[in-house]
Amino acid sequence: MDIYGETFTSRLMLGTARYPSPDILKQSIEASGAEIVTVSLRRESANERAGQAFWNLIRETGVRVLPNTAGCHSVREAVTTAQMAREVFGTNWVKLEVIGDADTLQPDLFGLVEAARILTKDGFQVFAYTTEDLVAADRLVEAGCRVLMPWGSPIGSARGLNNVYGLRAMRARFPEATLLVDAGIGVPSHAAQAMELGYDGVLLSSAVALAGDPVSMARAFRLSVEAGRLAFEADPLQPRDMAEPSTPVLGLASFA
Amino acid sequence: MRVVLNGEPAEIDADTLDRALAELGYGDAVVATALNSEFVPAPMRGEARIAEDDRIEIIAPMKGG
Numbered sequence: 001m002d003i004y005g006e007t008f009t010s011r012l013m014l015g016t017a018r019y020p021s022p023d024i025l026k027q028s029i030e031a032s033g034a035e036i037v038t039v040s041l042r043r044e045s046a047n048e049r050a051g052q053a054f055w056n057l058i059r060e061t062g063v064r065v066l067p068n069t070a071g072c073h074s075v076r077e078a079v080t081t082a083q084m085a086r087e088v089f090g091t092n093w094v095k096l097e098v099i100g101d102a103d104t105l106q107p108d109l110f111g112l113v114e115a116a117r118i119l120t121k122d123g124f125q126v127f128a129y130t131t132e133d134l135v136a137a138d139r140l141v142e143a144g145c146r147v148l149m150p151w152g153s154p155i156g157s158a159r160g161l162n163n164v165y166g167l168r169a170m171r172a173r174f175p176e177a178t179l180l181v182d183a184g185i186g187v188p189s190h191a192a193q194a195m196e197l198g199y200d201g202v203l204l205s206s207a208v209a210l211a212g213d214p215v216s217m218a219r220a221f222r223l224s225v226e227a228g229r230l231a232f233e234a235d236p237l238q239p240r241d242m243a244e245p246s247t248p249v250l251g252l253a254s255f256a
Numbered sequence: 257m258r259v260v261l262n263g264e265p266a267e268i269d270a271d272t273l274d275r276a277l278a279e280l281g282y283g284d285a286v287v288a289t290a291l292n293s294e295f296v297p298a299p300m301r302g303e304a305r306i307a308e309d310d311r312i313e314i315i316a317p318m319k320g321g
Binding site for chain 1: 262263280281282285286287288289290293294295297298313314315316317318319320321
């Protein structure tokens with residue numbers, strides 16, 4: 001998988017929030033085979049220093065980090081958060097989220113495009129959390145985004161791919177972009193479906209972190225992403241309306 | 257001097273951001289800073305003057321999805 005000119009073997013990216021314990025987070029990252037995990041920024045207390053302990057844990061895993069701007073509802077918030085993340089994490093990567101709706105956490109596509117323009121001009125490599133809207137995607141690509149992350153369905157909803165047609169159209173419209181389905185993945189079959197559509201990868205978080213056995217679920221997702229990609233590359237049979245015999249009819253005995 | 261530190265009222269003596277970090281006990285912690293909603297890069301903290309009622313944000317790595 002190509003990410004801004006770098007090649008990664010794993011097509012599964014994992015969030016780091018809401019795990020039962022730091023140890024299970026670490027084991028889940030290993031079981032998933034993920035080479036990239038998402039991280040965030042929050043206020044730090046001088047006494048507790050919770051962020052320092054978390055950062056040390058992530059560094060021990062050796063994976064690359066993708067900082068997000070989760071929780072930002074304005075261009076200014078997102079840009080400032082991205083700038084702070086670049087300094088703290090030492091990366092130009094940013095998963096750009098500008099949230100526009102409190103109930104669905106749907107991206108504010110207008111703010112997203114504006115923030116993407118500002119950040120790409122400032123040297124960031126933007127992973128844009130977007131919808132399957134083709135016009136917004138076009139503007140994001142124009143702004144310099146080479147990685148687009150359309151939602152499968154609302155964040156944390158576990159509803160899978162809400163708009164398969166839209167995602168398929170997006171893949172066809174942007175063959176050169178790195179497209180990752182982000183958000184709404186609930187079970188491994190959802191991830192496999194995204195991969196079968198030709199998506200370059202998937203990013204998920206709660207589906208593993210909140211599973212009864214996160215480590216086993218991380219492995220299940222690893223296998224499903226690999227299976228989905230393999231299926232896509234194998235050129236799947238296309239659906240048809242009517243039956244077609246799978247057993248040859250030529251030479252069929254007649255008992256009429 | 258009265259300031260708003262990470263959304264909470266606080267009293268500090270420091271008049272620059274780098275001194276405020278030291279006074280508050282952040283030491284060598286990996287943090288990023290903003291003053292009145294503007295990002296202040298680490299090398300600029302010594303020049304970032306703090307005034308009464310300024311809003312200081314000190315943030316660090318956290319779990320994310």
